[in-house]
């Protein structure tokens with residue numbers, strides 16, 4: 001790649017990955033991160049020896065993030081969640097969670113007719129062609145494909161846990177089903193030490209490749225030339241201006257719109273973005289009251305609880321690190337701490353006496369923008385290139401046509417690398433043709 005001066009605005013996992021890929025390709029890269037820490041939402045906090053991700057984080061082994069990290073030489077260690085110990089949660093009580101042929105037949109959460117319908121659907125899941133489903137809502141697809149409420153509740157819960165999204169009216173069926181296909185193809189990895197180990201690894205690669213990482217450096221605006229048609233650099237909150245041939249904006253749609261004030265297209269995208277949100281409770285327990293109960297998935301409500309330390313190193317010896325969450329969506333914009341405690345009462349009765357550390361968040365942004373059916377699904381998300389400004393790019397879990405969550409962030413980082421490589425070739429082509 002032709003050496004280019006690139007400013008990356010945002011030092012989350014997406015921005016850092018873009019920086020590592022571009023710096024390795026020969027660009028002169030500077031990352032500007034407004035907070036004191038790198039990592040954004042992929043940060044992990046240590047509390048009394050427990051490693052708390054910002055809500056439950058799972059890396060899809062068949063997803064783009066895994067692929068791009070592997071390309072960079074980052075091989076995360078950890079464990080795949082154990083299927084034994086998994087339960088369905090209905091009316092505050094645990095039931096067998098259908099996860100395969102045997103549990104599907106023995107569970108009491110489905111009627112006999114639904115068992116057959118769901119079994120048929122799941123058996124053919126990998127072969128569903130999701131491409132024509134971009135403009136169909138997840139709700140509509142579920143109602144078309146499953147005739148009974150109990151079957152829709154189960155398959156809906158599986159889509160929710162794969163996509164984090166509870167807003168089935170907004171979510172494109174293409175995106176929801178692709179997530180479920182991705183999750184079932186190769187399961188997920190709970191990462192040893194938490195996701196900050198991924199951030200640290202990519203940060204190291206950035207530094208080795210010569211990228212500069214500036215912390216507490218808020219970019220106030222992208223500086224443009226030629227009447228706003230071409231990038232010239234970035235202006236920081238301290239007033240300094242730094243020249244760049246390309247700027248990669250790696251924050252939320254609102255962050256991006258704020259960097260180019262007066263840009264009607266970016267402002268509209270920010271207004272229209274529908275975030276995925278969740279309420280989260282992290283728990284560090286001295287021991288598990290019920291070591292055989294490791295996972296609960298709500299079927300009659302958007303609940304999730306999982307003992308992440310059963311598969312990854314996230315707790316001190318003998319202790320347990322548990323993530324509890326409520327998927328939010330639509331009018332449901334936050335949850336009470338008591339409602340998440342109640343999920344734990346069902347999964348691990350007696351847990352309250354074992355609490356060493358806890359952290360509750362009533363509402364977190366899981367993804368800055370879900371792939372909406374009204375926009376045609378994944379291909380309707382904003383592109384990596386800002387089409388009307390030469391040299392301006394964006395990266396994030398709301399950008400590009402591939403994946404959701406961190407998969408979209410890292411896929412868009414890779415797409416920026418491709419776009420810049422392509423751009424580097426263009427003048428040569430023009431010269432050759434002249």
Ligand SMILES: Cc1cc2nc3c(=O)[nH]c(=O)nc-3n(C[C@H](O)[C@H](O)[C@H](O)COP(=O)(O)OP(=O)(O)OC[C@H]3O[C@@H](n4cnc5c(N)ncnc54)[C@H](O)[C@@H]3O)c2cc1C
Nearest residue numbers: 010012013014034040041055057058218219251405406409
């Ligand atoms: C509760 C929860 C659970 C999740 N679970 C999963 C999961 O299981 N699997 C999965 O794949 N993903 C999951 N995610 C999503 C995943 O964490 C994100 O998709 C990913 O971390 C996004 O990275 P990013 O770099 O694109 O954005 P961010 O992490 O949001 O980083 C953006 C960065 O840009 C900085 N910034 C913005 N504007 C400026 C500016 N003007 N100047 C300087 N800096 C700026 C911000 O400070 C921030 O650090 C989860 C997220 C949450 C919250």
